[in-house]
Amino acid sequence: MIIYRYTVPMAWYEGVYEDRKAPCKAGRPFTLKHKEGSDKAVLLIHGYTGYPGELVRPAEDLFALGFDIYAPRLPGHGTTGEDFLRSDRRDWTSVAVNAARDLRKKYSTFYILGHSMGGALAVIAALQAGCDKLALAGPAVAYPGQKPPVPLPVIYLYSLIFRRKPNDWHNDPGYVMYYENAPADDLYLGQQYWSWLYPRQIHELLALMKETRSMIPSLTVDTLTVSGGLDTIIGEESSVYIAKAGKGHNRHVSIPGCTHYMFYDKDKDAENEAVKAVLDWFSA
Numbered sequence: 202m203i204i205y206r207y208t209v210p211m212a213w214y215e216g217v218y219e220d221r222k223a224p225c226k227a228g229r230p231f232t233l234k235h236k237e238g239s240d241k242a243v244l245l246i247h248g249y250t251g252y253p254g255e256l257v258r259p260a261e262d263l264f265a266l267g268f269d270i271y272a273p274r275l276p277g278h279g280t281t282g283e284d285f286l287r288s289d290r291r292d293w294t295s296v297a298v299n300a301a302r303d304l305r306k307k308y309s310t311f312y313i314l315g316h317s318m319g320g321a322l323a324v325i326a327a328l329q330a331g332c333d334k335l336a337l338a339g340p341a342v343a344y345p346g347q348k349p350p351v352p353l354p355v356i357y358l359y360s361l362i363f364r365r366k367p368n369d370w371h372n373d374p375g376y377v378m379y380y381e382n383a384p385a386d387d388l389y390l391g392q393q394y395w396s397w398l399y400p401r402q403i404h405e406l407l408a409l410m411k412e413t414r415s416m417i418p419s420l421t422v423d424t425l426t427v428s429g430g431l432d433t434i435i436g437e438e439s440s441v442y443i444a445k446a447g448k449g450h451n452r453h454v455s456i457p458g459c460t461h462y463m464f465y466d467k468d469k470d471a472e473n474e475a476v477k478a479v480l481d482w483f484s485a
Contacts, residue, residue, distance in 0.1 A: 213296055241312075433461070
């Protein structure tokens with residue numbers, strides 16, 4: 202039986218934005234620890250406007266392989282759009298790095314799995330804190346053509362005028378999630394996050410991607426990148442770039458049937474393939 206502890210060490214959040222509202226169930230951080238103790242752990246980092254509940258599937262499968270699991274919630278995520286606006290990339294990065302430094306000291310074997318923007322944060326955490334292996338699923342590092350869709354200064358100026366703009370979002374029941382009472386929080390999170398475009402936060406994301414991309418040639422950690430052939434959000438550019446530019450022994454797995462949300466995908470065979478790629482990489 203898997204027992205969820207919906208908490209992670211509070212020290213990871215020192216010096217970062219403190220959310221005003223408690224997270225919804227899907228947004229809660231969680232820890233899975235073996236009673237008999239384990240000498241190996243995986244840090245799971247979710248993405249932009251994402252939440253820890255998106256990573257339940259790989260978390261439980263990695264736990265079954267003997268890993269202790271830690272999935273923090275990034276500041277501003279899983280609560281409200283107002284909290285989101287008050288957080289920034291320094292807050293998100295600090296939590297990832299603080300968590301990695303803490304776990305690096307506690308476990309003899311330590312890996313990091315990052316999804317989407319969490320992939321960029323995982324790279325930074327690996328460089329600043331160290332880890333034994335990285336797995337990056339749909340990592341948000343490079344843009345199509347290696348350039349942002351709109352220049353960063355233009356987005357920044359736009360963010361000074363508009364706090365948020367409506368975005369056409371609709372719930373898609375084809376994505377079957379695994380967190381407790383899923384998909385109970387989907388509509389709430391959609392109303393708070395995905396139904397809006399936040400120019401300031403988009404600027405933060407794109408700036409983080411730019412910063413991380415410049416770090417990849419210094420990355421010596423063995424890294425797996427997993428991309429989806431149906432990923433219309435990030436595409437395969439980031440995965441290919443990291444696999445080629447990183448200095449570790451890297452592997453890139455492209456799964457034709459996967460979308461960006463590969464850990465709870467519409468195509469369950471593709472989802473299984475994505476999860477298996479991570480399990481094989483960490484258990485090799």
